Amino acid sequence: MPIDRRLLFYINWPLLGVAILLFLLGVLNLYSASGYRLEEGMSIAPYFNKQLIWGLMGMFSMIVFMFFDYRHLKTMAWPLFWTTVLLLLAVFFVGKTIYGAKRWLDLGFMNFQPSELAKIAVLIVGARILSKEREPLDFLRLAYVMGVGLILGGLIIKQPDLGSGLSVLMILGGMVLFRGVTPRVFKTALVCIPCLLPLSWFFLHDYQKQRIMTFLDPTKDPLGAGYHIIQSEIAIGSGGFWGKGFLEGTQSQLRFLPERHTDFAVAVFGEEWGFAGTMLLLSLFCFFLYQMVVIARDARGLFGSYLAAGVFFYFFWQILINTGMVLGLMPVVGIPLPFISYGGSATLVNFCLVGLVLNVSMRRFLFKQ
Amino acid sequence: MSDLYNHANQEPPRAGLILLQALILGVFCLFSIRLWYLQIHHGEDYARKARENQMRQESVFSPRGLIRDRNGDLLAVNEPAYALGLVREDCPDIDKTLHQVAAWTGRDFDELKKIYKKKRRRVKPFEPLILISDLSFGEVAMIDANRLRWPGLEVQVRPRRQYRYGELLAHVLGYVAEANEKEMEKRPELALGDEVGKQGIEFMLEDRMRGVKGLVQFEVDVNGRRLQERTLKHPRAGHEISLSIDLGLQKLAMDWLEEEAGGVVVMDANTGQLWALATAPSYNSNDFSSGLSSEQWAELRDNPLHPMQNRVIQSVYPPGSVFKHVVAGAGLHYDMLDPKETVNCTGQLKLGRHVFRCWKKGGHGKTDFMKALVQSCDVYFYKMGKKLGVDRMSEFAMNSGFGKLTGIQLPHEKSGNIPTRKWKRKRFGEGWQGGDNFNMAIGQGYTLVTPLQVAQFFAGVINGGKLLKPLLLKDDKTVVKGRIPLTPEQLKMLEDALIETVDSPRGTCRRIRTKGVIVGGKTGTAQVVRLTDELKELKDAQIPYKFRDHAWMAAIAEKGNRKFAIAALVEHGLHGSWNGNMVKAIIEYLFDGTITLKPEIKKQQAREARLITVPSKKKKPAGAQ
Numbered sequence: 001m002p003i004d005r006r007l008l009f010y011i012n013w014p015l016l017g018v019a020i021l022l023f024l025l026g027v028l029n030l031y032s033a034s035g036y037r038l039e040e041g042m043s044i045a046p047y048f049n050k051q052l053i054w055g056l057m058g059m060f061s062m063i064v065f066m067f068f069d070y071r072h073l074k075t076m077a078w079p080l081f082w083t084t085v086l087l088l089l090a091v092f093f094v095g096k097t098i099y100g101a102k103r104w105l106d107l108g109f110m111n112f113q114p115s116e117l118a119k120i121a122v123l124i125v126g127a128r129i130l131s132k133e134r135e136p137l138d139f140l141r142l143a144y145v146m147g148v149g150l151i152l153g154g155l156i157i158k159q160p161d162l163g164s165g166l167s168v169l170m171i172l173g174g175m176v177l178f179r180g181v182t183p184r185v186f187k188t189a190l191v192c193i194p195c196l197l198p199l200s201w202f203f204l205h206d207y208q209k210q211r212i213m214t215f216l217d218p219t220k221d222p223l224g225a226g227y228h229i230i231q232s233e234i235a236i237g238s239g240g241f242w243g244k245g246f247l248e249g250t251q252s253q254l255r256f257l258p259e260r261h262t263d264f265a266v267a268v269f270g271e272e273w274g275f276a277g278t279m280l281l282l283s284l285f286c287f288f289l290y291q292m293v294v295i296a297r298d299a300r301g302l303f304g305s306y307l308a309a310g311v312f313f314y315f316f317w318q319i320l321i322n323t324g325m326v327l328g329l330m331p332v333v334g335i336p337l338p339f340i341s342y343g344g345s346a347t348l349v350n351f352c353l354v355g356l357v358l359n360v361s362m363r364r365f366l367f368k369q
Numbered sequence: 370m371s372d373l374y375n376h377a378n379q380e381p382p383r384a385g386l387i388l389l390q391a392l393i394l395g396v397f398c399l400f401s402i403r404l405w406y407l408q409i410h411h412g413e414d415y416a417r418k419a420r421e422n423q424m425r426q427e428s429v430f431s432p433r434g435l436i437r438d439r440n441g442d443l444l445a446v447n448e449p450a451y452a453l454g455l456v457r458e459d460c461p462d463i464d465k466t467l468h469q470v471a472a473w474t475g476r477d478f479d480e481l482k483k484i485y486k487k488k489r490r491r492v493k494p495f496e497p498l499i500l501i502s503d504l505s506f507g508e509v510a511m512i513d514a515n516r517l518r519w520p521g522l523e524v525q526v527r528p529r530r531q532y533r534y535g536e537l538l539a540h541v542l543g544y545v546a547e548a549n550e551k552e553m554e555k556r557p558e559l560a561l562g563d564e565v566g567k568q569g570i571e572f573m574l575e576d577r578m579r580g581v582k583g584l585v586q587f588e589v590d591v592n593g594r595r596l597q598e599r600t601l602k603h604p605r606a607g608h609e610i611s612l613s614i615d616l617g618l619q620k621l622a623m624d625w626l627e628e629e630a631g632g633v634v635v636m637d638a639n640t641g642q643l644w645a646l647a648t649a650p651s652y653n654s655n656d657f658s659s660g661l662s663s664e665q666w667a668e669l670r671d672n673p674l675h676p677m678q679n680r681v682i683q684s685v686y687p688p689g690s691v692f693k694h695v696v697a698g699a700g701l702h703y704d705m706l707d708p709k710e711t712v713n714c715t716g717q718l719k720l721g722r723h724v725f726r727c728w729k730k731g732g733h734g735k736t737d738f739m740k741a742l743v744q745s746c747d748v749y750f751y752k753m754g755k756k757l758g759v760d761r762m763s764e765f766a767m768n769s770g771f772g773k774l775t776g777i778q779l780p781h782e783k784s785g786n787i788p789t790r791k792w793k794r795k796r797f798g799e800g801w802q803g804g805d806n807f808n809m810a811i812g813q814g815y816t817l818v819t820p821l822q823v824a825q826f827f828a829g830v831i832n833g834g835k836l837l838k839p840l841l842l843k844d845d846k847t848v849v850k851g852r853i854p855l856t857p858e859q860l861k862m863l864e865d866a867l868i869e870t871v872d873s874p875r876g877t878c879r880r881i882r883t884k885g886v887i888v889g890g891k892t893g894t895a896q897v898v899r900l901t902d903e904l905k906e907l908k909d910a911q912i913p914y915k916f917r918d919h920a921w922m923a924a925i926a927e928k929g930n931r932k933f934a935i936a937a938l939v940e941h942g943l944h945g946s947w948n949g950n951m952v953k954a955i956i957e958y959l960f961d962g963t964i965t966l967k968p969e970i971k972k973q974q975a976r977e978a979r980l981i982t983v984p985s986k987k988k989k990p991a992g993a994q
Contacts, residue, residue: 178385237407237415251419271419275408279401286397293389296381305381312389320396327403 011066012361015291018284019062019354022339023055023347025281026265030342032247033261033268047261047342054344058351065355069363074303077128081148084121087114088155095159103159115164116349118152122168123310126175131302136180139188145176162208163333167317174313175306178296215331228264233328235260236270236278243274261342263334266326281340285319295361304360311353425495425587426601428560431580432528434607436542436570438616439644439843443533445542445571450529451504452562453512453522454497457489460521467500469519474501474508491561497523499562502547502660530564530571534616535653537623540679541614541646541779541841543569544657558582564658570612570841573778580607611843613642621958622647625951625967628975631939632680632820634839635955638828638925638932640847641837643777644959650676682777685785685817686938689893690745691921692766692812694863695826696753697742699765701859705756708738708862714748718807725751725807728894742866743876745892747811754810759801762809763787769853770825770836771818776850777839785822788815813896820936823923828934829853830863831889831925867891867925878924880949883956886928890952893921897941914979917941922948926956933959941978 031048073080087105091114095102104111129145137145149172157165181189201209215229235251238244249271260268270278289312296308315338322337324330336343338350407415436445453470460466467485471478484500492498504512509524516522530545532538545564553559565579566572583604588596622633626649635645652669661669669677678684688695700706716732718725727733727747733740741749754762766772772787786792788809790801796815808814821839829836834855838848853860867889870876878890896918920942924935935955937948954965 177388178382180382180384233407234415234418236404237411238419239408240412240416241409270404270408275404275412278404278408282397282400282404286393289393290390293386293393296389297386299381302379302381309385309389316392316396323396323400327400327407329399329403 006365007362010362010365011358012291012295015288015295015354015361016358018288018291019339019351020059022281022284022288023058023351025269025284026340027051027055028246029265029269029272029340030261032249032272033265050344051342051347054347055351058348061348062351062355062358065352066359066362068359070304070307070356070359071301071363073124073307074128074131077125080121081125081152084114084118085151085155088118088152090114091159103161113345115156115159115161115168116345118156118168119164119171119314120349120353122149122152122172123175123307123314126172127303127306127310130175130179130306133179136182137176137185138182139185142176142181142185146172148172163335167314167335170317171310171313174316175310178306178309178313211331211333215328228332229328232264232267232326235264235267236327239271239274239278241275243270243272243277246272248272262336263322263332263341264326265341266323266337269340270326282323289316289319292357295357295364298364299360300364304363308357308360311357314353315350427496427585427587429583429585429600429602429604430527431582431604432606433530433545433564433571433580434578435609436578437609437611438614438619439611439642440615440617441611442616444538444612444614444616446531446533447528448531449526450502451506451509452499452525452527453501453504453508454499454525455485456495456497456521456523457492458495458521466519466521470500470512470522473511473515474504476501488561497525499525502562503529530655530658532654532658534620535655536651537616537619538614539569539651539654540648540681541569541612542654543567543571543573543780544654545571546657547660567657569779570610572780574610577610578607581605613637613644613840613843613845614646615644617962617964618645618955618958619647621645621954621964621966622951623649623651625954626939627967628972628979629939629942630674630680631937631942632684633937633951633955634681634820634824634935635959636824636828636837636839636934636936638832638837638927638934639930640840641828642840642843642845644933645955646681646841648678648680650674652676679779679781680938680940681820682775682779682782683819685783685819686919686921686940687814687816687895688812688818688823689895689919689921690812691823691891691893691923691936692816692818693742693745693750693810694830694866694891694923695766695769695771696750696757696762696810697738697866698769698853698855698859698863699757699762700753701862702765702854703757703761705761706738706753711735711737712741712746712749712752714746716748718748718751720803720807723804725804738862739866739869742863742891743870743873745877750810751807754806754808755803757806757810759788759790759806759809762806763789765854766816768851769829770851771816771822775819775821775825775839776848777821778841782821783819785819786815786817812893820938823921824934824936826853827867827923827925827936828932830860830867831927831932831934833857834860864889864925878922878949881922881924881953881956883926883953883960886926886956886960888924888926888956890922890924890949892948893923895919895921914941917978920948922952924952924956926959928960931960 027048030051091102091105094105096104096106096111103113103115105114125148126145129148133141149169153165153168156168204212231251235249238251239249249268251271266278266281269281273281292308292312292315296305296312299305299308318335318338321330321333321335322341325332325335336346339347432447433445435443437443455463455466457463463485464482467481468478470476471481481500485498488498504524512522512524532542532544544567546567548556548559548563548565552565553561556565559565566575571578581604583600584602585598586601587598618635622635622645626633626647629649632648633645634643636643650672656665697706714727714729714733714736716727716730725747728745732748733744733746736744736746736749740746763772766787772785774782774784788805793799793801793805793815805814809816825836825839830853834853834857835849836851836853838850840847855863868887871878871882871888871890877892881888881890897916918941920939922935922937926933926935935952937952939948942948951967957963957965
C-alpha cells in the first residue's frame with residue numbers, strides 16, 4: 001500500500017518526540033541506577049543494555065503500529081477480546097508458574113503474559129463499545145461495558161495478579177468517565193464507592209493489608225516494609241533543588257534505595273536531578289499525556305477518540321500510582337513508571353500504544369466530509 | 370467499509386476532554402507540591418539523613434577496667450572474643466546464610482533463626498546483628514576464609530571479661546553479662562549485646578569500670594565493604610581498680626571453706642579494709658560473661674546450698690555466744706556489771722516452770738565477768754540479760770553496728786535483726802517475755818547478724834571503739850560510721866577477755882594461739898532448731914546435716930600496729946571450736962605469710978556430713994534451750 005505523504009505530515013511529532021525523549025531519560029537514569037560505581041561484575045549493566053535493545057524493538061513496533069489504518073481494529077475488537085479470554089483461560093491449564101503465580105504462557109522462545117494483551121484488548125473493545133453510545137451511560141449500559149472489563153479483569157485477578165487486573169478495570173473505568181454517565185449513575189457512584197471501598201479490605205491478602213498499614217505509618221516498621229518508603233523519600237528529598245548530579249546519587253549508588261531500577265527509578269532521578277530535574281520530567285509526562293488529549297479531541301471519529309482516551313488512561317494510572325508511591329503518597333504497589341522504569345515487555349507495549357495513538361493522529365484529516 | 374466510518378463526524382465528548390485535562394493538571398499540582406515539600410522544604414533534613422545513611426557508624430569497643438588485688442595481682446582482665454555479626458542489608462539470602470553458619474559452627478539452624486528474629490527489630494539493617502558471641506578460632510578461620518562468598522557475615526572482635534580466679538572471688542567481683550532491656554533504658558549509651566556488671570563490684574562500680582566506646586565512621590559499598598574509614602572518637606578503657614582483698618588470703622580462706630557452706634571475713638581493724646571476703650560454695654564468674662546455658666542456670670538456682678548467696682553479707686544467722694561480748698559491753702556501758710561480782714552457775718537457771726540450761730551440764734560454779742566470757746557461761750549471761758532487759762541490750766547492740774547495714778560496696782546486703790519490744794509485738798503480736806531476755810543474752814532467739822557485722826564489731830573492740838565501714842578498694846578512705854559506746858578501759862576489758870579465751874588453759878579458743886601475735890577469740894554455736902528429744906540422743910556426727918548447729922568464731926589478732934578482726938561462720942558446722950584451725954591458718958598467713966591448707970580429711974568429713982539424710986521430723990524454729 002502506497003503511503004500517503006500527508007500521513008507523515010499529520011503525525012503528532014511532539015508526542016513522538018517526547019516519548020523518545022522520556023525513553024532516553026529513562027535509559028540515562030537506568031545507567032546511573034545500574035551502579036556504574038560498583039566494581040566489575042557487580043553492576044547491573046546488563047539491565048541497561050537490555051533496556052536499549054527493548055527500546056529499539058519498541059520503536060520499530062511503534063512504526064508498525066502507525067502504518068496500518070487503526071480503524072480496522074474496530075472490526076477486530078471482538079475477535080481480539082475472545083482470543084484474550086481464551087489465552088487467559090489457557091493460563092489456568094497450561095500456564096507456567098513463576099514466583100508462585102500462574103501468569104505466563106510458555107511460547108518456547110519467550111514467556112508471554114496474556115494479561116499484557118488484555119490491557120490492549122480492553123481499550124480496543126472499550127473504544128468500540130463506547131463509540132457507539134450516543135447518550136451518557138445509564139446503569140444498564142454501564143453494567144454492559146464494565147461486564148466486559150470484569151471478564152478480563154476477573155480472570156487476571158484470579159491468577160493472581162491484582163495489579164494487572166485492576167489496571168484493566170481502571171483503563172476501562174477511565175474511558176467510561178471520558179464518555180460520561182447519566183447524573184443518576186454519577187450520584188449513585190459518588191455515594192456507593194466510598195462505602196464499598198472499606199469492604200474491599202476483606203478481600204485483600206495479608207501482605208496487601210500490611211502494605212497499606214505501612215503506608216499509613218511507615219515508621220511503624222522502619223526496617224521492614226516501611227524501609228522502601230523511607231529510603232525513597234530520603235533519596236528524593238536529599239536531592240534538594242539542583243540534585244546531586246548525574247551518577248552522584250549516594251542513596252542509589254550505595255544501594256540504600258531498593259528496587260531502584262524498576263519501581264523506584266524515579267527516586268534515583270529525583271536524587272540526582274533535584275527539584276528542577278524532577279519538575280522537568282513531570283512536565284514532560286504532562287505534555288505527553290496532553291498530546292493524547294489533543295489526539296482524542298482531533299480524531300476523526302469517536303473510535304479514534306476513545307482509543308486515544310484509553311491509551312491516555314493506560315499511561316495516566318501508571319504515572320499516578322508509580323510516582324505517588326515513590327513520593328510516599330500511596331501504598332507501595334509494584335507498578336512501573338512508563339519509559340523510566342526498567343522492563344522489556346512494558347517498554348515494548350508502551351511504544352506500541354504510542355504508535356497506536358500516532359496512528360489515530362495521522363489519520364485525522366482523512367475522509368473529510 | 371461504510372460501517373467503519375459511520376460515526377466519523379461525531380464530536381468527542383467535551384466534558385470528557387475537560388476531565389482528562391483536569392486530571393493532568395491535578396496530578397501535576399499534587400506531585401509538584403509533594404516534590405517541593407520533600408526537596409525544598411525538607412531538603413536539608415533528608416540530605417542529613419542521606420549522609421547518615423551511607424556513612425555507617427560503628428562502635429569501637431572499650432575494654433573494662435582491670436581489677437587487681439591489693440598486691441597488684443590481676444583478678445579480672447579482658448580477652449578478645451570473636452562474635453559473628455550479620456548485616457541484613459548486605460545479605461542477599463538470610464536463610465541460606467543462616468544454614469551456612471549452622472553448617473560451619475555446628476549450631477542449630479532454628480536456634481540461629483530464633484536469635485535473628487528476636488534481634489532484627491532492634492538492629493538497623495546495616496548494623497551487624499550478633500548471631501553468635503563466642504566463636505572458636507577454628508570457626509573464625511572458616512568464616513574469614515569464605516567471607517567474600519557470603520556477603521553480610523562479619524566477624525567482630527570485642528573484649529570479653531575474663532576472671533582469672535573464677536570461683537575464688539565470684540561474690541566480690543560479681544560478673545558481667547549482656548545488658549537487658551531495663552539496663553539499656555537506664556543507660557542509653559548501652560547497645561544490644563553490650564556487657565554490663567550484674568553483681569558484685571562489677572555492678573557497683575559499673576560507671577567506673579566501663580570504658581567509653583569509640584566511634585568510627587565509614588562509607589560502605591553494595592556489599593558492606595568499607596571504602597573510607599575515619600575515627601570520630603577514640604575508645605577509652607575503663608578505670609583500673611585495686612581491691613583491698615589479698616589474693617593469697619582469699620585463696621587460703623576458700624580452701625578452708627571448701628566442702629562447707631559458710632563465710633569468712635578478714636578486716637583490717639585500723640582501716641576497715643577487707644583482706645578476705647570468702648563465701649562458699651561459690652560459682653564461676655566466667656560462666657556468665659559467655660552466656661549461661663539454661664542447664665547451668667538451673668543447676669545454680671536449684672543447688673540446695675545456694676552458691677549465688679553471699680553468706681557474709683546476705684545471710685543472717687543467730688550469733689550464739691559470739692554475742693556475749695555485746696551483752697557484756699552493754700552491762701559495762703549501763704554500769705550494771707561489776708567485773709568482780711560472781712554468779713554461781715549450777716548448770717541451769719529456772720524461770721517459772723521453764724529451765725534454762727548452761728552448755729556445761731555440771732555448771733561453772735562461781736563465775737565472774739572474765740570467767741563467764743572465757744568459758745562462755747550461759748547462766749551468767751541469763752542473769753545479765755534479765756538485769757539489762759531487752760531495751761538496753763538492743764540499744765547497745767544497734768549502737769554497736771548490729772541490725773543495720775554496714776554500707777559495704779556490694780549489692781543486696783542484709784541488715785539482720787536486733788529485736789525490741791515493739792518489733793516482737795508487731796512481728797508476733799505478743800509482748801516481750803522474761804525468757805526472751807535469756808535467749809537474747811546468749812545470742813539466740815530473734816537476734817540475727819551477718820558475719821560482716823561481727824567482724825566490724827570485734828574490729829571496733831580493738832581499735833578504740835570505731836565502727837568502720839568495710840572497704841573493698843585499696844584506695845578507699847577509712848570511714849568511721851559510729852562508735853561502740855564504751856570507754857577505752859571498758860573496751861580493754863572485752864579485749865582482755867578475748868585474749869584470755871585463747872591463752873587460758875580453760876579457754877574455748879586455745880587452738881588459735883599463734884606465736885608472736887596477740888590473739889583473742891570467741892566461739893559461738895548457733896542453734897538452727899530446737900532439737901527434739903529424739904535428736905538430742907544422737908551423737909553429733911549422727912545429727913542430720915541440716916539440723917546441726919552453725920559454728921561461729923570471732924577473732925582478733927594484733928602485732929605492733931597491725932590489727933585484724935576475723936569472723937568465720939560454717940553453716941551446720943556444729944561447735945564453734947571447729948573453725949579454730951582455719952582462723953589460726955588465717956592469722957599465720959596475715960603475720961608470717963605461712964600458708965596452711967585444710968587437710969583432705971576435714972574436707973572428706975564435711976562432704977560426708979552433708980550426706981546424712983534427714984529423719985522425717987517436723988522442723989521447729991530456733992528458740993530457747
